[in-house]
Amino acid sequence: MIFELEKYKTTEVTKVSTWYRAAPVDAFPENGGACIKYKDLQIAIFNFARRKEWYACQNLCPHKMQMALSRGMIGSDADEPKVACPFHKKTFSLKSGKNLNGETCDIATYPIKIEDGYVFVGFEE
Amino acid sequence: MTRIAVIGNGMVGYKFCEKLCATSNRKDFQITVFGEETWPAYDRVHLSAYFSGSTADDLIMASKGWYQENQIELLTNELVVHIDREHKKVVSHSGVEVFYDKLILATGSAAFVPPIPGVEKTGVFVYRTLEDLDAIMTYGRKAKSAAVMGGGLLGLEAAKAVMDMGLEAHVIEFAPRLMPRQLDAAGSSILQSKLESLGISIHLSKSTQQINGEEQLTGLQFADGSALAVDMLVVSAGIKPRDELAKACGLEVAARGGVVVNEFLQTTDESIYAIGEVASYKNMIYGLVAPGYEMAAQVVNQLTEAEVKPFFGYDMSTKLKLIGVDVGSFGDPFGDAEPSKPIVFEDKVKGIYKRINIAANGKKLLGGILVGDASAYGMLLQMVQNNMALPPEPEALILGNRGGGEMVGAGVESLPDEAQLCSCENVSKGAICMAIEKDGLTQIADIKACTKAGTGCGGCLPMVNDLLKHQLKVMGKQVKNVLCEHFDYSRQELLDLVKIKKIRTFNQLIDQYGKGDGCEICKPAVASILASTWNELIVKQDTIQDTNDRFLANIQKGGSYSVVPRIPGGEITPDKLIVIGEIAKRYGLYTKITGGQRIDMFGARVDQLPDIWEELINAGFESGHAYGKSLRTVKSCVGTTWCRYGVQDAVSFAIRVEERYRGLRSPHKLKGAVSGCIRECAEAQSKDFGIIATEKGWNLYVCGNGGSKPQHAKLLVTDVDSETCLKYIDRFLMFYIRTAEPLTRTATWLNKLEGGLDYLRDVVVNDSLGIGEELENDMAFMVQTYSCEWKEVVNNPELRAKFKSFVNSDESDPSLEFQEMRGQKIPASWS
Ligand code: SRM
Ligand SMILES: Cc1cc2nc3c(=O)[nH]c(=O)nc-3n(C[C@H](O)[C@H](O)[C@H](O)COP(=O)(O)OP(=O)(O)OC[C@H]3O[C@@H](n4cnc5c(N)ncnc54)[C@H](O)[C@@H]3O)c2cc1C
Numbered sequence: 001m002i003f004e005l006e007k008y009k010t011t012e013v014t015k016v017s018t019w020y021r022a023a024p025v026d027a028f029p030e031n032g033g034a035c036i037k038y039k040d041l042q043i044a045i046f047n048f049a050r051r052k053e054w055y056a057c058q059n060l061c062p063h064k065m066q067m068a069l070s071r072g073m074i075g076s077d078a079d080e081p082k083v084a085c086p087f088h089k090k091t092f093s094l095k096s097g098k099n100l101n102g103e104t105c106d107i108a109t110y111p112i113k114i115e116d117g118y119v120f121v122g123f124e125e
Numbered sequence: 126m127t128r129i130a131v132i133g134n135g136m137v138g139y140k141f142c143e144k145l146c147a148t149s150n151r152k153d154f155q156i157t158v159f160g161e162e163t164w165p166a167y168d169r170v171h172l173s174a175y176f177s178g179s180t181a182d183d184l185i186m187a188s189k190g191w192y193q194e195n196q197i198e199l200l201t202n203e204l205v206v207h208i209d210r211e212h213k214k215v216v217s218h219s220g221v222e223v224f225y226d227k228l229i230l231a232t233g234s235a236a237f238v239p240p241i242p243g244v245e246k247t248g249v250f251v252y253r254t255l256e257d258l259d260a261i262m263t264y265g266r267k268a269k270s271a272a273v274m275g276g277g278l279l280g281l282e283a284a285k286a287v288m289d290m291g292l293e294a295h296v297i298e299f300a301p302r303l304m305p306r307q308l309d310a311a312g313s314s315i316l317q318s319k320l321e322s323l324g325i326s327i328h329l330s331k332s333t334q335q336i337n338g339e340e341q342l343t344g345l346q347f348a349d350g351s352a353l354a355v356d357m358l359v360v361s362a363g364i365k366p367r368d369e370l371a372k373a374c375g376l377e378v379a380a381r382g383g384v385v386v387n388e389f390l391q392t393t394d395e396s397i398y399a400i401g402e403v404a405s406y407k408n409m410i411y412g413l414v415a416p417g418y419e420m421a422a423q424v425v426n427q428l429t430e431a432e433v434k435p436f437f438g439y440d441m442s443t444k445l446k447l448i449g450v451d452v453g454s455f456g457d458p459f460g461d462a463e464p465s466k467p468i469v470f471e472d473k474v475k476g477i478y479k480r481i482n483i484a485a486n487g488k489k490l491l492g493g494i495l496v497g498d499a500s501a502y503g504m505l506l507q508m509v510q511n512n513m514a515l516p517p518e519p520e521a522l523i524l525g526n527r528g529g530g531e532m533v534g535a536g537v538e539s540l541p542d543e544a545q546l547c548s549c550e551n552v553s554k555g556a557i558c559m560a561i562e563k564d565g566l567t568q569i570a571d572i573k574a575c576t577k578a579g580t581g582c583g584g585c586l587p588m589v590n591d592l593l594k595h596q597l598k599v600m601g602k603q604v605k606n607v608l609c610e611h612f613d614y615s616r617q618e619l620l621d622l623v624k625i626k627k628i629r630t631f632n633q634l635i636d637q638y639g640k641g642d643g644c645e646i647c648k649p650a651v652a653s654i655l656a657s658t659w660n661e662l663i664v665k666q667d668t669i670q671d672t673n674d675r676f677l678a679n680i681q682k683g684g685s686y687s688v689v690p691r692i693p694g695g696e697i698t699p700d701k702l703i704v705i706g707e708i709a710k711r712y713g714l715y716t717k718i719t720g721g722q723r724i725d726m727f728g729a730r731v732d733q734l735p736d737i738w739e740e741l742i743n744a745g746f747e748s749g750h751a752y753g754k755s756l757r758t759v760k761s762c763v764g765t766t767w768c769r770y771g772v773q774d775a776v777s778f779a780i781r782v783e784e785r786y787r788g789l790r791s792p793h794k795l796k797g798a799v800s801g802c803i804r805e806c807a808e809a810q811s812k813d814f815g816i817i818a819t820e821k822g823w824n825l826y827v828c829g830n831g832g833s834k835p836q837h838a839k840l841l842v843t844d845v846d847s848e849t850c851l852k853y854i855d856r857f858l859m860f861y862i863r864t865a866e867p868l869t870r871t872a873t874w875l876n877k878l879e880g881g882l883d884y885l886r887d888v889v890v891n892d893s894l895g896i897g898e899e900l901e902n903d904m905a906f907m908v909q910t911y912s913c914e915w916k917e918v919v920n921n922p923e924l925r926a927k928f929k930s931f932v933n934s935d936e937s938d939p940s941l942e943f944q945e946m947r948g949q950k951i952p953a954s955w956s
């Protein structure tokens with residue numbers, strides 16, 4: 001599973017070579033997340049409607065290697081948008097991927113954009 | 126750049142890395158760590174938790190990722206076999222060579238095994254590493270009985286562990302009493318009778334002469350001619366520092382073992398330090414983690430040229446954990462280091478022994494012993510360590526103040542600022558107060574994160590908690606239980622707002638009365654408030670629910686879900702049993718009878734849930750709400766229908782009660798039970814509300830629970846008829862729902878309720894607040910508006926569509942993995 005973890009690498013917007021058209025905007029619940037599959041990656045996508053923001057990160061929680069983050073609750077810590085893993089409530093910044101409890105590894109985040117009612121996630125091949 | 130090599134990745138070796146990484150000079154060091162074990166450093170102190178279900182992962186102090194992130198080269202499974210002091214190089218068994226400028230020896234200890242003939246036989250174990258425990262567990266499955274050699278701190282812990290494995294447990298001690306280094310004869314004897322009542326046999330003054338058996342142990346032979354037949358033996362006769370490397374490379378080792386260090390933890394080679402259980406300071410090995418941590422911190426300070434406090438020894442006070450009997454020994458337990466007078470309190474019936482040693486001049490506490498009730502341990506230890514003045518009647522320290530009020534001079538506020546509250550992490554009272562004041566901390570979690578206090582053994586947390594409350598009060602801050610950073614209101618206040626302002630969504634509430642975007646604490650709390658007030662379908666606001674409530678099923682290891690249909694009172698027809706069996710078979714689900722008298726089916730994929738529930742609902746089942754903070758089960762015994770002792774029809778009443786409160790959302794889960802007579806087969810006195818039949822009607826008990834801190838329910842009223850009983854439960858539950866903090870069970874709620882049970886009885890039975898009818902009406906509304914949430918989901922295509930692994934594909938989650946056990950599937954283990 002450590003190997004699984006290594007599949008996910010934070011991608012800078014400037015390095016994106018593929019914008020993957022994931023799903024229509026309304027497939028994602030407001031102020032919550034859903035998961036998409038891209039090749040052998042599972043990416044959690046959050047429609048943070050309160051902030052009019054979208055985020056994408058790995059679905060894999062590094063704490064116990066659970067495919068879970070898309071099912072987590074989102075929220076904010078001061079102004080930092082975050083997601084809490086449903087398993088043990090470890091929280092991660094949706095912006096930087098940083099583990100906000102300082103107990104486990106950080107997660108990879110991906111650029112995201114909305115065009116023509118669709119959600120696109122950026123990958124670097 | 127200074128090259129640092131650390132040999133040993135145990136608790137202290139890890140702490141050294143952690144402390145060094147936390148300094149601002151981290152970049153000046155290149156760190157390589159050798160660990161002989163497979164795992165990165167784990168919490169040996171809580172090793173026994175492995176027996177009660179903690180996994181290696183739970184015990185690990187920091188994951189391999191942490192070492193990576195902090196650029197520490199961690200080489201696990203690498204045993205260092207040679208130190209070349211001339212070339213400043215260490216070599217491992219597989220040939221890895223690393224050069225160092227400074228070398229840290231943190232090789233710890235191994236279990237000491239006395240050279241008794243036969244100790245090499247199969248069935249003889251030690252108790253030190255995860256591997257030892259694995260071996261004990263595997264062997265223990267075939268065994269019926271086990272002996273532990275050594276009645277000290279560790280031996281007793283091991284004895285409890287083998288007992289919990291279901292083995293007949295024996296403790297063999299050479300000395301005439303248990304824990305001879307910590308307890309006097311009277312204290313030991315109380316401890317002994319307590320352990321015997323737990324089912325552990327104690328054999329004192331026994332010197333083992335030989336281990337009997339061919340290749341495999343069959344028993345022990347003692348010097349006094351007696352013998353004991355057992356299937357396995359766990360040796361816990363002390364520790365032996367792992368100084369073999371040091372010895373081989375010519376460093377000085379102490380006569381009783383351990384690498385000799387000075388007060389700066391330097392060995393006889395100034396580039397080599399020794400810390401933790403391998404270091405011997407003035408012929409003393411410190412077999413506890415706190416002194417080891419102190420040593421680690423001190424060496425880090427030296428390396429980073431920070432202020433260094435020489436190591437002059439360490440207090441060896443200890444508290445025994447886990448065994449189910451409180452035992453503490455602090456300062457000078459026997460009072461023989463200097464002239465002293467003991468004050469002793471003994472209650473043989475309750476099994477309590479307390480002794481404090483007062484200095485001859487009557488001014489100081491020197492140490493003491495606590496058995497059976499060690500609640501004063503933290504404060505007494507502080508008094509010894511800080512040389513605090515004794516109260517005028519020092520016996521109050523162990524007897525409590527007869528006036529009933531607070532213990533004289535023993536509150537946390539009377540401690541000096543230097544008092545070390547957390548000994549594992551060496552955090553003083555002053556440092557915690559400062560963090561509270563300067564950083565504006567208001568939560569225990571923040572104090573833990575900021576000061577690290579309470580993150581070790583956790584023993585100081587009650588005191589830290591008191592200190593926090595006290596300090597906030599002193600600072601004039603209203604000690605108010607606000608929900609989290611997003612709401613400056615308590616749960617009770619929010620519930621009132623929701624009700625009065627008719628607020629129906631989380632967004633409305635946070636927009637009007639909160640700030641920010643919410644979080645994983647306030648969202649489910651508000652979801653619960655909304656559900657307890659309006660009883661609307663919870664999945665309408667699915668993203669504020671905990672994951673279990675969002676998918677109306679409990680998430681399991683690996684990400685599959687469980688399915689628990691309601692089986693009121695535990696009564697079920699054969700036909701319905703067959704339906705469950707057929708469904709489980711069709712979907713390949715693991716089935717188990719739960720502790721709540723019903724059947725749980727595990728291992729369903731999220732996309733299978735609506736289909737499974739559709740079949741269940743068609744067969745007449747409904748949701749069991751096993752996923753919600755809501756009513757779980759009302760257990761019952763057979764009562765008058767079958768039982769020759771029954772005095773009321775317990776099953777019928779249990780079903781009626783369960784159906785009345787099903788789906789009721791509350792601050793925490795709710796459990797009930799109905800027993801048909803005083804024999805109490807339904808365990809009603811361990812429930813949030815428990816009903817026991819009498820000749821005349823029912824006795825109603827409230828606020829009990831099992832769980833990690835079991836508490837018996839308390840008798841609220843006696844001999845009431847069914848209608849009155851329901852009326853009081855209505856009022857009681859609604860009053861609890863209105864006033865409890867989030868995630869507080871009824872027992873904890875009652876413990877904190879001012880006025881306690883008498884007050885609760887006044888409100889519920891005597892209607893002293895005049896809200897009885899209102900509470901009943903609120904409950905009537907909940908009962909009328911109940912509907913099965915799974916039924917609604919199953920029949921609503923839009924809601925059903927939410928149960929999918931991926932929104933861009935119909936594939937199901939390929940990461941779900943199962944293995945087989947006893948003919949059923951189980952999740953692949955945590956990785
Ligand atoms: C299935 C079951 C164990 C079993 O195989 O028998 C079980 C399983 C879980 N229990 Fe339990 N408990 C089960 C009976 C109990 C009992 C026994 C009882 O109810 O008579 C207790 C002690 C009684 C009590 O609650 O006072 C019990 C005390 C707990 C606690 C501790 C509660 C406390 O206040 O300290 C938790 C943790 C919590 O709720 O925060 C817990 C939590 C859990 C959770 C929900 C943990 C989790 O979040 O995943 C487990 C999930 C089960 C699932 O996925 O379906 N479970 N749990 C039992 C289900 C009963 C049912 O039919 O609904
Ligand atoms: C069951 C149990 C319960 C305990 N309970 C308590 C308690 O309640 N309170 C308390 O304060 N203490 C308790 N202790 C003691 C505490 O665990 C030790 O004091 C502490 O672990 C010492 O830390 P250490 O790092 O010095 O040694 P260790 O944790 O033993 O770590 C040393 C590590 O170095 C490795 N090593 C050794 N030689 C080499 C080599 N040549 N090359 C590579 N690696 C090597 C070892 O394999 C080991 O992993 C308990 C111990 C046990 C076993």
Ligand code: SF4
Pocket residue numbers: 178
């Ligand atoms: S079922 Fe209950 S006791 Fe068993 S492991 Fe889960 S939470 Fe713990």
Ligand code: FES
Pocket residue numbers: 061062063064065066068085086087088089090
């Ligand atoms: S698996 Fe995510 S927090 Fe534990």
